[in-house]
Amino acid sequence: MLKGFTTILVKELKELMRDPKILVGMIVLPLIMFPVLGLVMGYAVQSAQEQAQKATLLVVDNDNGNWSTLFVRYVNNSMNAIILNQTTPQTAVAEGLLQHYNSTTLVEIPAGFSANLSRHSAGELNITGTINVYSVFSGAGSIFSGFGGAVVSSIATGFNRAVAPDVVSVYQSSIIKGQIQEGVDASVLSSLMLSQSIALPITIMIMLTYAMQIAATSVAMEKEEKTLETLLTVPVDRFAILMGKVSSTIIVAGVASITVLIGYNYMLGSITGGIAGNIGSSIDMVALGLVPSVWGYTLLGISLFFTLLSALALAVVMSAFSENVRGAQAMVGYIYPLIFLPAMALIYLDVTSMPLAVQAIFFAIPYSHPIIASKAVVTGDYLTVILGIVYVAAFTIVIMYAASRLFATEKILTAKFRFGKRGKAKEPSD
Amino acid sequence: MTLAVEASSLTKQFGQIKALDGVSFNINPGEIYGLIGPNGAGKTTTLRIICTLIKPTSGSINIFGQDATKQPEKTRQIISYLPEESGAYPNLTGWEYLEFMAKLQSTPETNIKAVIDEAAQICGLGDRLKDRAKTYSKGMKRRLLVARALMTRPKLAVLDEPASGLDVLHAYHIREIVKRYVKEHGVTVLLSSHNMLEVEYLCNRVALINKGKLVVEGEPKALKTRFNSENLEEVFAKVVGYA
Numbered sequence: 001m002l003k004g005f006t007t008i009l010v011k012e013l014k015e016l017m018r019d020p021k022i023l024v025g026m027i028v029l030p031l032i033m034f035p036v037l038g039l040v041m042g043y044a045v046q047s048a049q050e051q052a053q054k055a056t057l058l059v060v061d062n063d064n065g066n067w068s069t070l071f072v073r074y075v076n077n078s079m080n081a082i083i084l085n086q087t088t089p090q091t092a093v094a095e096g097l098l099q100h101y102n103s104t105t106l107v108e109i110p111a112g113f114s115a116n117l118s119r120h121s122a123g124e125l126n127i128t129g130t131i132n133v134y135s136v137f138s139g140a141g142s143i144f145s146g147f148g149g150a151v152v153s154s155i156a157t158g159f160n161r162a163v164a165p166d167v168v169s170v171y172q173s174s175i176i177k178g179q180i181q182e183g184v185d186a187s188v189l190s191s192l193m194l195s196q197s198i199a200l201p202i203t204i205m206i207m208l209t210y211a212m213q214i215a216a217t218s219v220a221m222e223k224e225e226k227t228l229e230t231l232l233t234v235p236v237d238r239f240a241i242l243m244g245k246v247s248s249t250i251i252v253a254g255v256a257s258i259t260v261l262i263g264y265n266y267m268l269g270s271i272t273g274g275i276a277g278n279i280g281s282s283i284d285m286v287a288l289g290l291v292p293s294v295w296g297y298t299l300l301g302i303s304l305f306f307t308l309l310s311a312l313a314l315a316v317v318m319s320a321f322s323e324n325v326r327g328a329q330a331m332v333g334y335i336y337p338l339i340f341l342p343a344m345a346l347i348y349l350d351v352t353s354m355p356l357a358v359q360a361i362f363f364a365i366p367y368s369h370p371i372i373a374s375k376a377v378v379t380g381d382y383l384t385v386i387l388g389i390v391y392v393a394a395f396t397i398v399i400m401y402a403a404s405r406l407f408a409t410e411k412i413l414t415a416k417f418r419f420g421k422r423g424k425a426k427e428p429s430d
Numbered sequence: 431m432t433l434a435v436e437a438s439s440l441t442k443q444f445g446q447i448k449a450l451d452g453v454s455f456n457i458n459p460g461e462i463y464g465l466i467g468p469n470g471a472g473k474t475t476t477l478r479i480i481c482t483l484i485k486p487t488s489g490s491i492n493i494f495g496q497d498a499t500k501q502p503e504k505t506r507q508i509i510s511y512l513p514e515e516s517g518a519y520p521n522l523t524g525w526e527y528l529e530f531m532a533k534l535q536s537t538p539e540t541n542i543k544a545v546i547d548e549a550a551q552i553c554g555l556g557d558r559l560k561d562r563a564k565t566y567s568k569g570m571k572r573r574l575l576v577a578r579a580l581m582t583r584p585k586l587a588v589l590d591e592p593a594s595g596l597d598v599l600h601a602y603h604i605r606e607i608v609k610r611y612v613k614e615h616g617v618t619v620l621l622s623s624h625n626m627l628e629v630e631y632l633c634n635r636v637a638l639i640n641k642g643k644l645v646v647e648g649e650p651k652a653l654k655t656r657f658n659s660e661n662l663e664e665v666f667a668k669v670v671g672y673a
Contacts, residue, residue: 226517230578233481234534235506410484414444 024334033337040358044349055148057081060089065114067129071168072109074159079151081107089134093175098136105148106175120167129168131156135186137174147242150187177380193378200264200374201343204304207256208311208339208367213250213330215315218329219412222322229413238407242316246400249312257304261297264374276326296377299385303373306389310333310366310396317403320412342368350375366392432495434586434618435480440489442642443532449475450486451642457620457635459494459585462612464633465622466666467483471555472642473622474514479503480620481511483659494585510535510584514591514622520564524555524574529583535582536576548582552607569600579609589621590668593628601625605632607639626662636662 057079061068064085075081082101084092089108092098098106102310109131119127135149153170160167172185222228231241292300314335316419342365351362351372362368369388376384406412435457442450450472457463458614465473478484479491482502491498498505518527525546532545550559553573563571572593579587592608593601609632612619623629629636630650637647646653646669657663 226513226515227519229478229483229513230511230516231529231534231574232483233506233509233511234531235503236534237503400627413478413483 019330029334029337033341040341040345040354041348043355043358043383047355048218055079055105055151056101057148057152058084058092058097058101058103058106059105060084060087060092060108061110062088063109063113066298067114067117068109069112071131071159071316073378074162075107075152075155078155078158081260089132090180093134093178093180098175104136105152106134107152108134117167118273128166130171131168132171134173134175134180137176137184137186137189172344188262198347199267200260201347201371203260203263204307204367204370204374205339205343207260208308209336210334211249211252211256211308212311212315213261213329215312216251216319216322216328217325218245218249219316219319220322223322224324232412238412239404242400242403242407245316246309246313250309254305257301257308260304261301263329292377293380295382295384296380298379299372299382299389300370303370303385303389303392306392306396307366307370310392310399311339313396313399313403317399317406320403320406338365339367341365341416342371346375363388366395387430408424431459432459433492434461434494435463435620436490436492437476437480438490438492440476440479440486440491442472442484443487444477449642450479450488451477451490453639453642453644455637455644455647456491457618459618460612460616461634462608462619462621462632464629464636465620465639466624466626466629466636466662467622467639468602468624468670471639473639474590476639477511477588477620477622480586481509481588482506483511507537508585508670510579510582510587512575512579512587512589512592515596518563518571518574520565521562522601523562524553524559524566527574528559528578531578532581538584545581549577552580552611553577554603569596569603572596572600573604573607576607580607580617583615583617586620589619591623593623593625601628608632630662638666638669645669 003068057075059072059075059081061072062085067310072081072083075130082103084097089106092106098104113129113131116127116129120129131152133149133152149172153172156168156170170185172187174181174184174186174189176184219228222231234237315328315332318331322328322331342362345362346368351368354362362372369392373385373388376382433456435455436455437662438454440450440453441448453472453476453535455460455463465476467473471601473544474482479486480493480498482498483503484630485499493505494508496504496508510578518524519530522530528546528549529542532540532542532549536542536545550556553559553570555574558570559574563574566574572595576589576592589608593604596604605628608619608621611617619632621629621632633650638645646665648656653662653665654660657665657668659668
């Protein structure tokens with residue numbers, strides 16, 4: 001054993017474990033954050049399953065034969081099926097029947113279905129029946145998109161098992177923004193969108209944490225390098241000092257936002273151009289309208305910018321309560337769960353699929369909004385994005401006001417954050 | 431004649447701690463006035479109140495007739511503060527640092543270049559001003575900061591331990607700078623120090639602070655005579671009851 005190694009190790013461990021910031025940041029927060037994330041996702045999966053079981057299935061029976069009646073009866077054992085006659089899927093979608101019956105899946109049993117199955121039963125095994133399934137594609141990045149279509153496929157498999165192997169095949173299509181897209185499987189599309197929607201939240205997460213670290217050092221560095229006191233005695237408005245600090249980070253944030261958008265756009269192009277071939281070669285995202293428009297990109301950029309701004313302002317305020325750079329960086333670490341939690345959860349879930357209380361929490365966290373926006377701009381839900389921008393802007397104004405108040409008083413020099421106690425002014429040593 | 435500094439019954443409470451307890455003193459224009467006392471006596475708190483960094487719990491402070499508590503912005507236009515533990519921005523060169531501070535302390539009429547040239551002359555760092563501040567020794571950094579504090583010829587320069595932690599030669603250089611600058615430009619200086627010899631050498635008058643109270647004030651020579659002491663260190667020890 002190296003001489004002194006154990007002594008140094010024990011001393012280092014004591015120092016680290018007695019630092020409450022490290023204890024909270026590295027041990028307590030992960031212990032809370034990941035169970036919370038698990039709870040949210042578990043709840044969302046459970047509620048999606050329950051909804052799927054309770055869901056109404058619209059069945060357009062254009063066959064009206066024995067086999068189609070039998071198939072509908074079989075479907076009715078698992079789901080609540082509503083039979084529509086004398087219509088086509090196109091008409092049903094156009095007339096808004098899915099919304100009317102609060103359904104997301106429509107099944108068409110085409111004419112000739114029973115005749116084909118009868119021929120199959122008579123020994124012509126190469127003749128099979130096909131049902132057409134149309135699933136509403138609700139948006140990007142929800143693992144539950146196309147859930148209804150998957151359930152119908154599973155029912156068809158069960159039907160085949162009961163009657164004859166592969167007697168009924170399923171042809172999947174999607175309903176995107178009110179339009180039927182033939183041959184586009186909603187679950188495949190969902191996988192494709194998920195592969196895209198992973199990248200942006202992770203990039204935003206990294207960018208926010210990195211930018212906050214930089215901003216946190218701006219005031220802390222002044223304290224650590226002992227330049228703050230001098231700066232506060234020059235004949236310059238304190239608000240100008242604050243704005244100078246925040247503005248420099250705004251410029252960095254602006255450049256970062258643009259960089260992210262360029263990278264994101266390039267990534268989308270790569271996926272639709274090449275990588276998509278592995279998952280769904282026939283899917284053209286641009287043709288389906290599932291790539292943000294210029295207006296969508298603009299809104300996403302604004303959302304990113306304001307979120308960064310609010311994060312940076314908050315980091316500046318928090319760093320004012322630290323004596324040095326290390327303390328400031330640990331301090332902003334307390335914000336990270338509010339960045340990580342929405343980023344991780346919203347990769348897999350659509351915020352609207354969550355319970356109302358959880359939705360409220362996610363909407364209240366400013367750092368959720370660019371991630372929500374990244375999905376909303378794909379589906380064209382610009383109102384959600386704009387409301388998010390307004391909310392984050394209002395949050396930023398509040399933070400900036402708090403920061404300006406802090407800079408205007410002696411608290412900028414004397415405020416300290418302490419665990420278990422209120423921050424108290426400290427007598428300078430002289 | 432308007433007093434340079436008029437401190438009246440200053441008290442400052444930090445939670446349960448009373449850092450200042452009714453401190454009063456006056457400083458005449460063109461004077462070098464020293465605050466001396468042990469650690470925690472209240473020197474830095476007094477200087478911070480004068481420099482508008484903190485507000486007194488009670489009492490008043492006037493700088494050249496201006497109420498520093500009520501008109502901090504105006505007060506900042508005529509003062510310059512050198513904190514005890516002060517630094518320069520490590521990634522700026524000495525020249526850039528002086529330029530940055532000169533711009534912040536200037537008025538539209540100020541000739542920034544002339545101010546920086548003056549600072550360069552005061553600190554005597556020569557070509558090293560082109561190097562980043564992080565490459566400076568402690569003594570060089572302190573010379574840069576003293577030059578920064580004096581370059582704009584403030585009406586009142588507040589210097590907290592100006593030669594703190596410096597070796598004999600650097601400390602000597604800084605004391606010479608302060609003395610010469612006051613003589614040439616009539617700047618009023620308020621300084622605090624642990625170093626009684628430094629205070630005795632530089633100051634026209636001194637005030638001894640102990641436990642937040644001003645215990646005695648006067649010219650160094652007069653205080654030595656009054657307390658029958660050889661130097662200010664002995665005076666201080668006698669005043670606070672250690673001798």
